[in-house]
Amino acid sequence: MFWQEGQLIYNGKYKIEKYLGGGGFALTYQAMHTKLNRRVVIKTPNINVQRDPDYPKYLERFKKEAQMLAMCCTDSHPHIVQVFDFFEENGRYCLEMQYIAGESLWEYVQRQGKLPETEAIKYIRQMGLALVEVHKKGVFHLDVTPPNIMLNFNSGIPNSGKAVLIDFGIAGDMSPPSTLSRSFGNKAFAPYELIHKGIRHPTVDIYCLAGSLYYAITGQRPTNSFNRKYEQEELVPPKQLVPSLSDAVNEAILQGMALEAKDRPQTMEEWLNLLSSSQLGRYFVEIESIEVLILASDVGVNYQNLQNLLKAGQWKAADEETTRVMLKVAKREKEGWLDYESIENFPCTDLRTIDQLWVKYSNGHFGFSVQKRIWLKCGGKVDYETERFLGDCVGWRFKGRWLSREDEYNYSLYALQGHLPAINDNNAILLLSRPDL
Structure with a gap:
């Protein structure tokens, strides 16, 4: 950790409450905006990255993330994390974002176990709607995985969970070049063309989101796409793990996770319509x-x-x-x-x-x-x-x-x-x- 609990930064504007975690590139902290009395999240590059000779490149990517996220949340979409400010503190660039009370889809399933079909689809549909807007703005997320899907619950309202998409750290815009030259996060949810070549396309987000639905419904991570492609491992159909799963939802997941991009729905709207039609007449089984x-x-x-x-x-x-x-x-x-x-x-x-x-x-x-x-x-x-x-x-x-x-x-x-x-x-x-x- 770089900042300590209770530490004031940026001329006392923010008070650090606790360290939330981070990866190889950035760290995140929960903080309080002292003037607005508003809880926020502050993201900043890892100090180890600052010592890297390629730090200027990382910094440019971090700035780009801030710009892309600001563009994507211009209309205050309810299912996209909001960005409030971008500032510099003692030579460190910082991104101030919306604090989302709750837990990630990954943590929720780990704690609750596999989710009912209707609940899982609710969260995934909300993510799909967010991605429709993101894609319209010329951006791919590329890491729509359970750790990046935050769930916010109102304890006083049953079934009030709302999913919010976070972490645009590896998002890529749709302009050339058509590939990205870096490794990606959770490979269990990513298509092989992203892992192997860094290819960007709407079908990447479709695959990731379908994989997240697979996890939410089965409680298990899907077969790694790289192993499917090069080791001939088979993707276990979700219905094989959850026999009560509807045939239509099972098929929607399998189509979204088709190994080759050409075999998947080509737009997020197409996949959402496939998922929507799968629910007709099945609302009231339980x-x-x-x-x-x-x-x-x-x-x-x-x-x-x-x-x-x-x-x-x-x-x-x-x-x-x-x-x-x-x-x-x-x-x-x-x-x-x-x-x-x-x-x-x-x-x-x-x-x-x-x-x-x-x-x-x-x-x-x-x-x-x-x-x-x-x-x-x-x-x-x-x-x-x-x-x-x-x-x-x-x-x-x-x-x-x-x-x-x-x-x-x-x-x-x-x-x-x-x-x-x-x-x-x-x-x-x-x-x-x-x-x-």
């Missing part, structure tokens, strides 16, 4: 555990009334209640409708809660995920032509005319599949295009 899941909310919204209405088969009242709670979640109650931004930022947990309630009590006849499956069959595009086609397929349109939700919709199980909940408001088709649905 009623007791799912009962907590379906009522979960990231913003404290109560879904008990919606559940009661759906359970009683009061479809119209449930449709109206769905609109009410969605507006409440999005803080658009005064406006009375969802705009583009509110749809894009609608919390994943709440979206899936509403969907799962509709799917359960309609026996798979209604729900957003049902509508999404139909939308994909209609072409899966976000344009008016596809919206009209979808409207025809689910009964929102008839003979080329949009029906009135108030008095022309069929609020019964005799309606076309996907007819409810009614979401054909302006921009609402964007909801179905979200990869987390």
